[in-house]
Amino acid sequence: MAAELLMTPYAMDRFMGRLIAEGPVMGPRDRRVQPGFVKFEWLSSADELVLEYTTTTIPPKKAFFPPRQPLFEFELSEPPTITAVQEATPFTLVGVHPCDLAGLSMLDDAYAREPAEACWPAARARARVIGVDCLPDEYCFCFAMNTCNSREGADLFLTPIARGYLVEVLTEAGEEMLRLSDVEDAEDEDRSQAQAFRRDKGNRLSASIDASPEEFAEILETQELGELWREIAGRCYSCGSCNTTCPTCFCFDINDEFDLGLTGGQRVRTWDSCQLQEFALVAGGHNFRRIRWQRVRHRWHRKFLYLYRTFGRPYCTGCGRCSRACTADINIVDVSNEVIARARGRV
Ligand code: SF4
Ligand code: SF4
Structure with missing residues (x-):
């Protein structure tokens, strides 16, 4: 898979608008009470999506594992009844940074360990994931943790470049998402700009742990x-x-x-x-x-x-x-x- 395509900012806007129109999309959005800070929220229009950001306070795991999650409802009738609370709607999670892709993958492993947990994999199976590269701050040390270039679990991955975004197509679901979108083949110059973006990111990472x-x-x-x-x-x-x-x-x-x-x-x-x-x-x-x-x-x-x-x-x-x-x-x-x-x- 791993084709590399180009999407212009205008095409990206239309692509995100179409995804949002088709079904629930969660992505980084400006926190209105604290401008300049973003948080993962359900989006109602492509204008709300912030693709270039440093971090969020709460990680995107909340899309699959909400802070408060009803598991089932019960009635103490005769006989008592139990009704599972099951969310079935497919959704798309957009704007996940490489370290957070790795975090989601770690939770895949943790919850799969026997005795396996059922809610997490069910939520993961409902979702398509679009990753995006980031610009770290002084707190980030993803290089030391070997997560700074993770693509784990992503269907598409975006890297900002001069002409818009280099789009890595990583799965068939990712390919399917792009079906009606305005993309073109990336050129060598687009690829080298994406590599330069990653190098720049690596150069900004100063924090590190001093042992393997x-x-x-x-x-x-x-x-x-x-x-x-x-x-x-x-x-x-x-x-x-x-x-x-x-x-x-x-x-x-x-x-x-x-x-x-x-x-x-x-x-x-x-x-x-x-x-x-x-x-x-x-x-x-x-x-x-x-x-x-x-x-x-x-x-x-x-x-x-x-x-x-x-x-x-x-x-x-x-x-x-x-x-x-x-x-x-x-x-x-x-x-x-x-x-x-x-x-x-x-x-
Ligand atoms: S390490 Fe900091 S954030 Fe964690 S419990 Fe202590 S005070 Fe709170
Ligand atoms: S730096 Fe490590 S321990 Fe701290 S919040 Fe991120 S993943 Fe968790």
């Missing part, structure tokens, strides 16, 4: 760094923002919400955060990570050790969202490099 994923995992596994975790925990508020903004966090909680008459209700799942004090609280009142430094350490161990060992890559895309969102200014790259420096200082 394997070395970092080994450090976390073998070094006792309690003093450092206590220092970081001394600044952390346990607010959970680092988890709720993370494209690779997949933990959730499940609750039954009853109506006021207690005759029925909904079972709902919501995003959860391992940084919240009650996250590891179990029946009987024991809390496996009651103390804050244990939860801070857990976040690093989870992303760079346990899930790395399970899935063969760190569960961090290098998007920098957790660092941008942290009110305590706890930066994942700085902390990781401090871990590495202290560990190496001991050897």
Whole structure:
């Protein structure tokens, strides 16, 4: 597959307009209350789509795994009834950056692990995905995480060039989407401009983790760094923002919400955060990570050790969202490099 085509800005506008007219499309849109910031939202016209942006606060995983998701409705009748809440409408997710494509792919693997979760793959199967390249800021470290050129799960991928966009056609679904669109074959000059865009992006990436994923995992596994975790925990508020903004966090909680008459209700799942004090609280009142430094350490161990060992890559895309969102200014790259420096200082 992987044909490379050219789409002019005018043709792109018409293409997006047609997709939106045909069915639900979620994409990055200007946050009206905070101009200059974009968020993934359902679009009502092509004018709302912002294809060139640095990042969003909340990653596009919310298209497949909403922060609050009803699973089924129940009625306490005789006999009781249960009705699954099943969304069946196909949709298109537009404007996904390479690191977020990698994040979605990591969640594919995480939710497929036995016992497999059913909602995520069902939502993924309903969607077509269009990726777009990005210009990173000082928080991004996707190069270190090997996600900066990911095309995982994308049907089409766009790179901005002088004449519009270089369009990589990656799947048959992508080819089908372009069927009625105004595209032409890309020329060598278009391809070299796309390569220059990627080089420029690489040159802007200054943040990096100072060890390979394997070395970092080994450090976390073998070094006792309690003093450092206590220092970081001394600044952390346990607010959970680092988890709720993370494209690779997949933990959730499940609750039954009853109506006021207690005759029925909904079972709902919501995003959860391992940084919240009650996250590891179990029946009987024991809390496996009651103390804050244990939860801070857990976040690093989870992303760079346990899930790395399970899935063969760190569960961090290098998007920098957790660092941008942290009110305590706890930066994942700085902390990781401090871990590495202290560990190496001991050897
Ligand atoms: S966002 Fe910052 S302050 Fe909040 S839990 Fe995460 S590390 Fe702690
Ligand atoms: S841990 Fe932070 S930098 Fe890594 S994927 Fe999650 S939000 Fe992005």
